[in-house]
Amino acid sequence: MRKAYKFRIYPTKPQIRQMERSLEICRQVYNRTLAERKKAYEETGKTLSKYTLNNLLPQWKAENPEYNEVFSQTLQEVQERIDLAFKHFFRRMKNGEKPGYPRFKSKGWYDSFTYPQMGFKLKDDHIYLSKIGDVYVKFHRQIEGNVKRVTVRRTACTKWYVSLTIEAEDTPAPIVDLNKVIGIDVGLSSFLTMSDGSCVLNPRFFRTEEKELVRVQRKLSKTEKGSSERKEAIKIVQRVHERISNKRYDFVHQLSRQLVNNYSFIALEDLNIKNMIKDHYLAKSIADAAWNKLITATKYKAESAGSMVVLVNPANTSKMCSRCGLLVEKALADRVHKCDSCGLIMDRDHNAAINILRLGLQSVGIKTVEAHRL
Incomplete structure (x- = not known):
């Protein structure tokens, strides 16, 4: 390995x-x-x-x-x-x-x-x-x-x-401990929501630095090309970008380490980020969230820690009722899952995370897990 x-x-x-x-x-x-x-x-x-x-x-x-x-x-x-x-x-x-x-x-x-x-x-x-x-x-x-x-x-x-x-030496094949399994739904309101109901807030590193970035870029645009002032202004812009990148890098690696240390089985969505950022209104927020970085960091940490990471098809994970399986149509603005069939009412992302865990466990031949039944 x-x-x-x-x-x-x-x-x-x-x-x-x-x-x-x-x-x-x-x-x-x-x-x-x-x-x-x-x-x-x-x-x-x-x-x-x-x-x-x-x-x-x-x-x-x-x-x-x-x-x-x-x-x-x-x-x-x-x-x-x-x-x-x-x-x-x-x-x-x-x-x-x-x-x-x-x-x-x-x-x-x-x-x-x-x-x-x-x-x-x-x-x-x-x-x-x-x-x-x-x-x-x-x-x-x-x-x-x-x-x-x-x-x-x-x-x-x-x-x-x-x-x-x-x-390094290959790690032994991971063994799934059913008391340490988790499904994760990534999002924009919360960075991720887990199947046990907990969530991690979205730090929005780019958004918090955006005003500062606009300020230094405006200064850069006013400098003369080839001048020493322009070279210095470029360095300042680069420092802001590097600061954003470093914050995001540190956040993703600390979070992925926590996930790998706490869980033996982690189910995540197999997202197509390239297609998602084609949405003009959400592109900046999606890029700022860095979901792919989290998935990549979690996968390679799990390999050396003896944990298992599974990616599942995200289709209908938000619509499907995690209790009865009925598809409940929702708009993007609908943040609560309400099932008219079984009466289940819960946070939309929590519902999706439970579905992601179920699909992940099924993909490795485990049909259910008692700790996450509703």
Whole structure:
């Protein structure tokens, strides 16, 4: 099983200069690789393979000695990114979508480089990176497993992070404890409502910062292009966006950890967020809620904790009566479930969460659970 850890690193000024230099060289190799593939296809109608492009690197290094400042496998990984970009492009074309053609990276728009197999080593509170040296790392959690891949990333606010891909032992198959099962309905009024009746309020991080974001963006729009004032205004806007992102990230990971620690079985809706955000009136609120982030974080935490996460089809979970199964039509504004057949009256989202739990348990062969009968 593979896991990922993300830590903040604190490079020295010379190390920052070298990492910035590495990003710039990687950007040049990225653009040159993209140009080679584009040219070959236009002239011959054939696509250059990743291995053919890797074989061009020694020649490029001879022409540009500065390329030797970057670890060799890191440059190969840059070309692998191009290869993956084209694979995704052609796959989406085949599926009838309209994907954007892989684009060249302008200066400042390449923000990470990777050591795919070697060139790194953990040393207490430092990590050794080839061509850069020993960089101080803030290890806020213990690493369990063997490090297989390291990626160094620079944020828009010029903070530096390292992501470690770990190969760990597989956890045993999860065993469902019927006293620790939960169904979860996500929403906008409450971030989530659970089948036991509890709920988590929606923090609305973007909405709470929106006035501040408007203020700094308005200042940015008044600055002259290319001026030092504009560069400073851009940094301020980026800091606001990063603050929103960090709050959302922290909230999602703390909540997903609580869910995994408290429950052995978690049923969630399999939502199609892309289609949902097409609703002009709700798009901003849906994007702010970050339901997909919660689902992703809960799933991978459950894998290592021996818990089970199941995604169910959300169709009719809000309409179906959780007691008798009758479909009760509701408008989006109707927040209470009222069943004329069995007389059940309860919160709409609570009713949906119970249905989600039932469907989730049925998907793994468990028909009912006594603790959640009404």
